[in-house]
Amino acid sequence: MPKLPIIHATRDVTHGRFQVEQVDLEFSNGVRRTYERLKGGGLGAVIIVPMLDDDTVLLIREYGGGVGRYELGLPKGRLDQDETAEQGANRELKEEVGYGARKLKILHNLSLSPSYMTHMAHVVLAQDLYPERLPGDEPEPPEVVPWKMSELHTLLGRDDVTEGRSIAALYMAHEYLAGRFKRS
């Protein structure tokens, strides 16, 4: 497990990359409420399930600034201008995992918190991988950790595997690869 970064300082800010929006709503029963939600900036995001072979997924271990520890999960990132979800997934894969993919398929979209965040991410299954690395903007290269899809349940009890979207995307890919996933 990598050594935790040193925290030199923390400070509260009232601006930054998170934008808050108030929405005045009237429900169909006439009840009125004002909800607050976080607006996800940018062009959308991707979460990638990179399959090294039919039963091996490549996870990454990366420092999570939100939770203040290293987290094991799927590679992900935001889309750049003029990039499709598949192109963005392939770029992030090359930056974070050191592989490109010849086969990329969007399985579905995942929200973060449908109650109070607009944020959505495409789940992209990446197959037919080949080694290729692009320089990323990570402060340190993520550690790549192969895991057996047939052993997904052994991930669930770990204290460093907590991200709902990673777990959901892994089970989604597992059902898809088993022929049990169908878009409605």
Add this chain to the structure above:
Amino acid sequence: MPKLPIIHATRDVTHGRFQVEQVDLEFSNGVRRTYERLKGGGLGAVIIVPMLDDDTVLLIREYGGGVGRYELGLPKGRLDQDETAEQGANRELKEEVGYGARKLKILHNLSLSPSYMTHMAHVVLAQDLYPERLPGDEPEPPEVVPWKMSELHTLLGRDDVTEGRSIAALYMAHEYLAGRFKRS
């Protein structure tokens, strides 16, 4: 599917219930970065997997102010002062689903975004249910939708099932009930 609420107005705000914190970090390789993260206010949260019987989970359909449509997922909520996770889960269950539980078990914790949110929620399996309703603060009573755990894969392709934490908690409960889940 319920009729969508009317949106009377929206406005950007620079305050509200979301607090942003900047953190100055130095990684073990000497690289320095300033990260921004959202601080989850309050006392923590719960996401509940209510089992009506061994193969039937009770989902709710609720308007998601973040995504602007009705979402099908697990009941959840924030803990009140002086409440354990089990007590909070039972209260939310009574408010949102109209059942109490005689058996409550914390399976694990899920983060929202480990990269930039401090927020964590306990996943609570609720079993041995009995009808009991508490008044909640919802603008309209959520619709309760039973689903077969053996048919979880049929949820994944739906456009109104997108929350990573709900999907993760459902698969976690499924693995636990099948005897395949173990805390590390």
